[in-house]
Amino acid sequence: MILAGDRDTAxxxxxxxxVALLAMAGVLGAIxxxxxxxxxxxxxxxxxxxxxxxxxxxxxxxxxLPNRLVLPLYPIVALSVGADAVVLGREPLSALTAGAGxxxxxxxxxxxxxxxxxxxxxxxVLGLCLGSxxxxxxxxxxxxxxxxxxxxxxxxxxxxxxxxADARRRRRIxxxxxxxxxxxxxxxxxxxxxxSTA
Numbered sequence: 086m087i088l089a090g091d092r093d094t095a096x097x098x099x100x101x102x103x104v105a106l107l108a109m110a111g112v113l114g115a116i117x118x119x120x121x122x123x124x125x126x127x128x129x130x131x132x133x134x135x136x137x138x139x140x141x142x143x144x145x146x147x148x149x150l151p152n153r154l155v156l157p158l159y160p161i162v163a164l165s166v167g168a169d170a171v172v173l174g175r176e177p178l179s180a181l182t183a184g185a186g187x188x189x190x191x192x193x194x195x196x197x198x199x200x201x202x203x204x205x206x207x208x209x210v211l212g213l214c215l216g217s218x219x220x221x222x223x224x225x226x227x228x229x230x231x232x233x234x235x236x237x238x239x240x241x242x243x244x245x246x247x248x249x250a251d252a253r254r255r256r257r258i259x260x261x262x263x264x265x266x267x268x269x270x271x272x273x274x275x276x277x278x279x280x281s282t283a
Contacts, residue, residue: 129217130214148257163213187211226267230263230267
C-alpha cells in the first residue's frame, strides 16, 4: 500500500530531478553555444547538453547509459555536423574520422573487458561532434576523459575501504561521466585553444 506521504515524497523527488536536469541542460547548452558559436554544430552541442545530466546520474547510480538517450544523438549530431560542413564549406572528414576513431578505440577496450558498450556508443557520438571542431579537439577530449578517469580511479583505490568485497565494488567506476567531462571541458576550452593557435 502506497501512503500519501510516500506519493508526495516521490513527486517532490521527481520535481527536484526535473529542475536539476533542466538547469544542467540550460547551463551546458548556453556554454556550448557560446563556445562553438551560432552555427549548425550548436544543435548537436545542445542535444548532448539535454541528456548529459541524465546520463551522468544513470551511469553513477546504475552503471547504465541507456540506448534511448544515446542512440537518438547519432542522427542529430550527424545532421548537425553535415550542415556545419556545408555552411563552412569544408568536408566533414575530421568529424567522421574522430567519431570512428573514438568508437573503435573504446570498442577495443570494451572487448578487453575495461568498458561497457554504453561507453562505446556514447564515445562514438561525442567523438563525431568534437571532430567537427578538429582532430586536435577530438584527441583532447579523449585524453581529458582518460586523465580524469585515471585520477578518479586512483582516488577510489587509495581510499580506505571495508575489505576485499568492498574494494571490488568500488573499482567499478562508471566511465560515461568522464567521457562527458572530456567532451564538455574540450568544448569550453575550444575558443581559448583556437584563439591561441590562430
